[in-house]
Amino acid sequence: MTSLDRTLKQQLDAITPALHEMQLRKEERMNQQFREVHAQIQRIASEIAGHQPDCNVLVIEGDLSLKKLDEHQNELQRLHKEKTPESRRLHKRVVQNPAEIMAMDASMIIGDIHPSLLAIQNISDTILEGLKSKVEQLKDEKRKRTEKILRVLQVWTSVAQQILAWNGGHRQHYRNWRHKVKDRGAPSQGLNQHPEPQAQEEKHAGEGATKQEREEVRRSHEREETRGEERRKVDKIGEAKREEHRSGEESEHEETKEERR
16 A cells, blocks of 8 residues: 555545534434424415425425525514414404304304314415405394394384373373362362372372372372383493494404504
8 A cells, every 4th residue: 555545545534524423414404403494384384375284395405504594494483473463363353353242152153164273273365265254244244233233222212202202291191180189179289399299199189189080190100100110221221232332333443453454
């Protein structure tokens, strides 16, 4: 063996460990870093596109630099940012809030569109269209219910007005009865001081009023008290419905503002 051969062999032996170490680092970077990042990118991109991810993850070995790895990691972060807020917005705000207002099961509605939505994974264009259609259906249902509530409120208002008009006629009848009692010679001082309470009416009507007329006045007051209680109930129900309607409009306004953002 010549001295030249020994020199080449020595040089080769000297660089072999370093070469072996570089090969190990290459395999480690390709398998543990590049392949993992590529797999995550393919998975999220497939979820957004609406198809199953490819099991075979291909890594181009021509460029395994740290710069290239940073580019892939930045792309992965971008996909995460694109997916997560969009999923939350679609699931919790656009569908869940209107469903809660109308006492409907949001999870059942979302599951009807696509089962994977319950796991907040798949947000393909097809599913986005399905969500958009479902949101429009919810808004239409909300509009119909609001119109129905308003019609009921109008009916209640009309009934309340009729009750008030009836009470006005009843009061006129009561005043006529007082004049009749007065004309028959019954004491009028008590009636002027206490125009409506039943006890005072019976006390001061005296013998000038018949038993039938006193009974009529008593029943009239009972009916008036009943109408007053019904009117208060109508007012409470109307106020509750109006408050619910205002809350629904405010919630829809907030949803519109969020969508514009």
